[in-house]
Amino acid sequence: MEKIRGFEVAKGFEDKNINLPVRKTKYSAGYDVEAAEDCIIPSFKKGMKPTLIKTGIKAYMQEDEVLILANRSSNPGKKGLILANSIGVVDKDYYGNPDNDGHIMFAFFNIKEEDIEIKKGECIGQAIFQKYLITDNDVVEGERKGGFGSTNK
DSSP, X not given: OOOOSEEEEOTTOTTSOOOOOBOSSTTOOSEEEEOSSOEEEOBOOTTOOOEEEEOOEEEEOOTTEXXXXXXXXXXXXXXXXXXXXXXXXXXXXXXXXXXXXXXXXXXXXXXXXXXEEEOTTOEEEEEEEEEOOOOTTOOOOOOOOSSTTOTTO
16 A cells, blocks of 8 residues: 555654544544653743653655644643644654654643643644645755754754
8 A cells, every 4th residue: 555644653652552643523634643651741931941742653744745733722721731833844854854753742831830741642732734835936955854843954
């Protein structure tokens, strides 16, 4: 079977009982993504960096596609969790990169007064595959050299 788009377990997580993302209803746009391990997201303090939540998954897709990471609609109200970057953008060439094999992580801030505990297997966000367009005069020669946050390096 030809691989078109989908999810796989990332290197280093093969023996961690990772569940690949699934859509829960027939017309859901997003695939529900789970946390790969228990973690604590501390209450926000000025100047702190977001907490990266490991998923243990990577995604492959076509050349004109992107994977968008979105927050669960219930996370801000129930858990005080907001995505630090509003949305995550996972490019096709992130898959299998030499730094982290394309391991997808969600970057969260916790706006509640207390720390929030996330359990392994808990749904933390959604992943949505989308097509994208490029301009007529698009000329790109750069190639990805690394993993998370490496686009401009």
